[in-house]
Amino acid sequence: MTHVVGARAGERLDLFVAHTCNLSRTAAATLIAGGHVLVNGSAEKASYRTAASDAVQVEIPPPPGREIVPEDIPLSIVYEDNALLVVDKPAGMVVHPAPGNWSGTLVNALVGRGGELAAGGAEDRPGLVHRLDKETSGLLVVAKTEAAHRTLSAALAARTIRRVYAAMCWGHLGQERVGVDSPLARDPRDRQRMAIVSGGKAARTTLVRVARFDSVDLVRAHLHTGRTHQIRVHLSSIGHPVVGDDTYGGGGGRRLAALPPRRHFLHAAWLRLTHPVTGELLELRSPLPDDLRASLLAIARLPDLQDHPDPLDALGFFNADPDDP
DSSP states (O other): OEEGGGGGTTSSSSHHHHHHOOOOOOHHHHHHTTTEEEEEEEETTTTTBBTTEEEEEEEEEEEEEEOOOOOOOOEEEEEEOSEEEEEEHHHHHHHHSSSSSSSHHHHHHHHHSSSSOOOOTTSSSSSSSOOOOOOOEEEEEESSSHHHHHHHHHHHHTTTTTTEEEEESSSSSSSHHHHHHHHEEEETTEEEEEEEOOOOOOOOEEEEEEEOOOSSSEEEEESSSSSHHHHHHHHTTTTBTTTTTTTTTOOOOHHTTTOTTTTTTTEEEEEOOOOOOOOOOOEEEOOOOOHHHHHHHHHHHOGGGGGSOHHHHHHTTSSBBTBOO
């Protein structure tokens, strides 16, 4: 992963890597000494003083002795060809192996399917172009070839892959359309959370109200950047946390929202991208999974929605251009 130094210019390289990658200074220094950190393509010492324009590439190798175990886990594949596939990830599934989740992940399932997967820039994340939180469901892109991975990763960085989420938030937005442009970084008081932090990574989200109910809004969230927990933190920051989000203040009223434990109402419902080989425009949609569908029906109390195959479609969620939120 590559990080531009920006506002943290003048900091020692080991401190910059430690802060940016949420590591101890010792762990950062070990990565630097092992050649896993490059500055503008070249190795530097831990004491190197960074410049604002420096591009710092950090490769975090998987823990020694940890191999990805292929597992026979069913996946919902909404699109697949020789270059890529798009998975409809269920809530509760971790995307890639990490401490505490060495098995049962999406990557374990992908490897278990067999076939080619791009290296993805890290040994423990083959094929991954982007990620979703554990309790966020929906569409996720996986590259099969190195060429596809490079092209898709570049498109993601250039913000030409459009990712649109369905979110239910507490309260009502002050306007039909709200933009949030606030930098994100690890919360200095709790490293397991993200927070709006001056000097953090740029993060921008456009929120559009689709439907207003008694105590919540159904929102179409357009990502312009892809930071960890971005939609959840941005909604919380304007006083409208995601329904069911225990981490960022939306966990109350779970019974009212008819949500199961630990589940929050956030779903990657709409994806538009240019095929990395053919140039074809792919537009993919994912209907609400059963738990979120039940929650929406309980909150909306609209009889006409009961029999509709996709309540999001019935409420006009897709009546927009994902390129122009």
